[in-house]
Amino acid sequence: xxKQEYINEAESxxxxxxxRFNLVIEKGDGVYLYDTDGKKYLDFASGIAVFAFGYNNKExxxxxxxxxxxxxxxxxxxxxxxxxxxxxxxxxxSGMDRVFFTNSGTEAIEGAVKTARKYGYNRDGSxxxxxxxxxxxxxxxSMGALSVTGNDKYQEPFKPLIGGVKFADFNDLExxxxxxxxxxxxxxxxxVQGEGGIYPATKEFMEGVRKICDDNDILLxxxxxxxxxxxxxxxxxxxxxxxxPDVLTMAKALGCGIPVGAFLVNEKAAVLVPxxxxxxxxxxxxxxxxxxKVLEMFEKTKxxxxxxxxxEYLESKLDELTDKYDFVKGHxxxxxxxxxxxxxxxxxIITKCxxxxxxxxxxxxxxxxxxxxxxxxxxNVDEMISILSTVxxxxx
Ligand SMILES: *Cc1c(COP(=O)(O)O)cnc(C)c1O
Numbered sequence: 001x002x003k004q005e006y007i008n009e010a011e012s013x014x015x016x017x018x019x020r021f022n023l024v025i026e027k028g029d030g031v032y033l034y035d036t037d038g039k040k041y042l043d044f045a046s047g048i049a050v051f052a053f054g055y056n057n058k059e060x061x062x063x064x065x066x067x068x069x070x071x072x073x074x075x076x077x078x079x080x081x082x083x084x085x086x087x088x089x090x091x092x093x094s095g096m097d098r099v100f101f102t103n104s105g106t107e108a109i110e111g112a113v114k115t116a117r118k119y120g121y122n123r124d125g126s127x128x129x130x131x132x133x134x135x136x137x138x139x140x141x142s143m144g145a146l147s148v149t150g151n152d153k154y155q156e157p158f159k160p161l162i163g164g165v166k167f168a169d170f171n172d173l174e175x176x177x178x179x180x181x182x183x184x185x186x187x188x189x190x191x192v193q194g195e196g197g198i199y200p201a202t203k204e205f206m207e208g209v210r211k212i213c214d215d216n217d218i219l220l221x222x223x224x225x226x227x228x229x230x231x232x233x234x235x236x237x238x239x240x241x242x243x244x245p246d247v248l249t250m251a252k253a254l255g256c257g258i259p260v261g262a263f264l265v266n267e268k269a270a271v272l273v274p275x276x277x278x279x280x281x282x283x284x285x286x287x288x289x290x291x292x293k294v295l296e297m298f299e300k301t302k303x304x305x306x307x308x309x310x311x312e313y314l315e316s317k318l319d320e321l322t323d324k325y326d327f328v329k330g331h332x333x334x335x336x337x338x339x340x341x342x343x344x345x346x347x348x349i350i351t352k353c354x355x356x357x358x359x360x361x362x363x364x365x366x367x368x369x370x371x372x373x374x375x376x377x378x379x380n381v382d383e384m385i386s387i388l389s390t391v392x393x394x395x396x
Contacts, residue, residue, distance in 0.1 A: 050257060083283040086292045197339060260290060
């Protein structure tokens, strides 16, 4: 079949919930993707911050193959070895006490929201608790996660959502304080907002929110589904701030391509008990074998050092870009999670980049989002800048 035939067939059978780019991806290798026409693309999206170690990593692929030949799934009625090992590694690197494995990010958020509700129920026996979330946040598409996602457009057609959610302004401590009352049971935020436009939290905000939670017996939930797993140059973005959450959500690069997420809790927030929560697939041996291998690769490669050195180079190149084009209004982010603010039609720019062999995505309405594999080199950065500049030159 030709590319157009694949696309036509996909569009006649898949529910049209995405306006997809005009290419059919066939395979990946390292930081490059190849489409069905054999065309090569430098990938600065990594499957939306998923492929931390790039595509077709032999060690990772072999680990999965080996697990497939043993057992893929057991259900959670039994113990299994990969989940046991993965939970131990995850608590060790995060400093959290307990893990619940999910199949996606949005399910990790559901678990965090249920944890908050149960914590409140235990706290005072009532059922009218409130959660404070942030404007421009993104936490997922299932009903609970959507309810704490600060985006009217995503929410509107699906109301009524779960009740008791209020939205504060990110990085504005006073706006959070104004919403806290005796019913408040949790505050949820992304230490670096992703989808909303790559906004890192300030230290003052993170510390202030932690204090509000401590003073009022409120759970602090950090959604590190996108900004965690080394993306920002530390294992978790909250490591930059010296502020710990009570509940931590993860997904995306946790499995590096195998669908897996997790919510982690400290002992105080370990309130869910048998009967409260469950999942058929969550934490199955295949998914957690992926987590194990990914965490092992974080330990034994110096990938965080690479993130820190390459991102320094990347940021210097983004400075140059900002100087060169007056419609490039600047950039912000941490590590290899960067946003370039562009005052020109983004969709069109992205389409042109893709035509020129660079896969790049957006965040918010005017931000180009760079979330490449964590293994990229300075040469890959040069290659990206060269293609992006070729496209931006057309708008001068
Ligand atoms: C992607 C994302 C989610 C949702 O994860 P899914 O696996 O798509 O359900 C939640 N929170 C953040 C911060 C994300 O980036």
